[in-house]
Amino acid sequence: MVSGLSVAGEADVLNVTITRSGNHQYDFSVTVRHDDSGWEHYASKWEIVDPAGNLLATRTLLHPHVGEQPFTRSLRSVAIPAGITTVKVRAYDSVHQYGGTEIRVALPQ
Template structure:
């Protein structure tokens, strides 16, 4: 197994119009057989069921969605938090993946955080 640890993403992710969008704080990718396990760390001021980070997704450079992780409950007292998605199929030669987060009020962030993948032997 190969693991690709990626540096924490600095700066806000999302549009200026959205109040308190989820922030992608980091990503780790691990190749397991033919697929990847992607772990993403998010931070969002969840207030409860009325406003919380409810998903993140992995995209390629063209914006094609490669996998989506639904978050089924608020994380009010667990910030930042990390969740994983398994069996993500990345096209051969993928050098970067992009992570976009969503919250239950503002929807998907306008911008995605870019993360490089280390070459796998």
């Protein structure tokens, strides 16, 4: 028997759009897919990390998106240190944590 908590699988990042908004500042728009089943199992955040794995920013998702899949949320004015030219965006769900599809993307110049 398969638990309802594990059926939803891991959260996948499907698309990332980045716009430069200032000196070392960027606006991110991220599309995530996860078969949210309710408060017990849902995509609860996405994160931006540098190539070394250091956390740069987190977009917390405050509720399940049961009827809205995939969904896109934004995070504005993310400070990215000088010298970093690519970042990775990963999603997190309340049961599996990390493990779904991640996207590495170049920052616009």
